[in-house]
Amino acid sequence: MRGLKNKIVVITGGLGDLGYAAAQRMIEEECKVVLLDVAADEENRAEKIGAVYFRVDISKEEEVSTIAQQIKQQMGAAHVLVNTAARFIFKSVDATTEDWDNILAVNIRGTSLITKHIVEQMKENGGGSIINFSSVSGFVGQSNFATYNATKFAIRGLTKCWAQDLAPFNIRVNTICPGYIYTRAFVNSCEKLGLDLEEENKRASAMHLLNRQGRPEEVASAVAFLASDDSSFITGSDLLVDGGYLAK
Template sequence: MLKVGLRLGGCAQAWCSVRMASAGVTRQKPLANKVALVTASTDGIGFAISRRLAQDGAHVVISSRKQKNVDRAVATLKGEGLSVTGTVCHVGKAEDRKQLVAMAVNLHGGIDILVSNAAVNPFFGNLMDVTEDVWDKTLDINVKATALMTKEVVPEMEKRGGGSVVIVSSVAAFTPFHGLGPYNVSKTALLGLTKNLALELAPKNIRVNCLAPGLIKTNFSSMFWMDKTKEENAKNFMQIERIGKPEECAGIVSFMCSEDASYITGETVVVGGGTPSRL
């Protein structure tokens, strides 16, 4: 019986090893030596994504509109032994977009990954009360700047033989948040931008996918969870009745940028705890 037990134990161990290998558990650093740009990445979801990409082996260039935020985020991630640098970048400014790309190329020789995360929400209220200035600002930063940032990195990705773009939208693209009309519309537009870019860039071996977070606990979304009543109301829309964490968005982005997702493009992945998410 002892020998049988040992044999069974050995088989179990061998099978476990096979399963781990097939699941990629034994692989280290799936993004080793890839170069990634992440916009709006000094806190919240962007920061969590940057940390995860770097943990998975990428050289990450982070950015934000304020130098002090860039310095703080870089110091934190470098303190964790990660390959991270950063620069100021207002994605609505052409010169800043060019500087961000140039920094990555000068430091690391090219670009493999872009995560476009920058977004604004300058308005709360009824859609019929939105001014033209608000529409312009929201669509300029949330949609147009994403398209132009992608345009800026494509030539560098082509030099590397391809790349991966991940556009950060929102579950609000599917199920609008009350009072955030322009923001909701801009996030829906990003679903269409993802589809169009994926189609156009596929011949260049550049994949384009989209992340649509639900309610994630960040400063950006604090209006929905700082008040306990609002938080409880928000939970009613989710099958997993809690607010998500930024880290719960990061792993799926790393996956979408890795070879494990080499046959995936033009798709939107919702990370929203079961919030309704169909157009």
């Protein structure tokens, strides 16, 4: 991809499956990558791929502001922000005040807070690219998914508003909307619910025209594209990486 070499890339939820796959791809593209995550990097996963890791809870502005300053001091002003961090709370009308506070604090407030602080660095660089993570769940209703889907619809709204506000600063903002990606989260949730992994994989695969779940590296390719100069006239858009899930 064009224009990625030496770019400073910040990835929230960087220890998660999709964030980490994006980090690996951006390192291959010769970027300098910072992983942000609320989870501890116990296995030194950042170091293994040559990335830098900071522990931060993106829902807390004091922490976010401090980390943004540290990134600038240690690495330089950021060019790319990939917002993958999210909480997964699946409730319907039974959602409690606590459920709403927890999911909105990370998926919406947290995404906004880190963007607010990193955008200042992009302005210093004369431009940048922000990539927000929604989902097919940001387009359609799914049973008992109301809390999660509401945040994934909202992410697409944030993208479109920010694209307007930040265009004068040469900062592009886009959304990636994955279908079902075969990740640890999928395997863990099958185990937790006592479901047969192979059966569930078949069921999830059948929801996609390509009759399979996606792979994290296929989402990472879309991240690299939207971060690069190859997408220089794309802003405010939703990029479906969904194997045809929404085409049905």
